[in-house]
Amino acid sequence: GQNIDQPTEMTATEGAIVQINCTYQTSGFNGLFWYQQHAGEAPTFLSYNVLDGLEEKGRFSSFLSRSKGYSYLLLKELQMKDSASYLCAVMDSNYQLIWGAGTKLIIKP
Amino acid sequence: ETGVTQTPRHLVMGMTNKKSLKCEQHLGHNAMYWYKQSAKKPLELMFVYSLEERVENNSVPSRFSPECPNSSHLFLHLHTLQPEDSALYLCASSQEGGSSGANVLTFGAGSRLTVL
Numbered sequence: 001g002q003n004i005d006q007p008t009e010m011t012a013t014e015g016a017i018v019q020i021n022c023t024y025q026t027s028g029f030n031g032l033f034w035y036q037q038h039a040g041e042a043p044t045f046l047s048y049n050v051l052d053g054l055e056e057k058g059r060f061s062s063f064l065s066r067s068k069g070y071s072y073l074l075l076k077e078l079q080m081k082d083s084a085s086y087l088c089a090v091m092d093s094n095y096q097l098i099w100g101a102g103t104k105l106i107i108k109p
Numbered sequence: 110e111t112g113v114t115q116t117p118r119h120l121v122m123g124m125t126n127k128k129s130l131k132c133e134q135h136l137g138h139n140a141m142y143w144y145k146q147s148a149k150k151p152l153e154l155m156f157v158y159s160l161e162e163r164v165e166n167n168s169v170p171s172r173f174s175p176e177c178p179n180s181s182h183l184f185l186h187l188h189t190l191q192p193e194d195s196a197l198y199l200c201a202s203s204q205e206g207g208s209s210g211a212n213v214l215t216f217g218a219g220s221r222l223t224v225l
């Protein structure tokens with residue numbers, strides 16, 4: 001079966017760096033997405049990786065290793081507003097999105 | 110209005126009621142989706158309308174019935190639901206066939222459904 005694994009919850013300190021991991025086993029691969037979802041709000045698109053390597057967007061970076069079935073989202077200079085759930089999703093060979101259960105990130109002052 | 114708008118934001122209904130969830134997108138996208146989001150579970154795709162044709166997930170119970178009258182509007186009709194159907198129902202839209210290759214979803218804020 002197809003599966004996406006990510007930690008259920010993580011805690012980090014304001015100003016620090018946190019890495020949220022995502023591992024996947026899917027039937028084929030057509031890209032990996034990260035979304036951010038604040039409580040009670042819509043998930044919003046953060047990043048898309050289809051080739052190996054690191055993509056940087058301001059304080060957020062996303063890494064992909066297709067051979068290892070692994071990605072991470074790196075958040076630098078954490079701010080209180082980064083408290084949210086982070087959803088990892090992989091597009092399989094049929095262009096269907098397979099979702100992880102999300103990682104709830106708690107930022108402490 | 111911009112983006113994807115869902116109404117109502119909160120809905121409480123009994124098991125014998127009939128209600129509908131509404132979604133409207135103002136992005137000119139050609140695909141619309143219904144997702145179910147339950148606590149600590151992955152998003153579950155319920156229905157997809159692509160270029161106004163319906164792609165159905167066969168595991169969705171018939172008490173959920175989608176309707177897509179045009180490319181900007183999507184409804185989810187609810188009838189004789191069960192308490193386990195209580196969840197956040199998210200609508201999303203996307204532009205399929207884009208040049209970037211990334212089918213990025215734009216979500217609405219969701220309709221929180223409670224079935225008593």
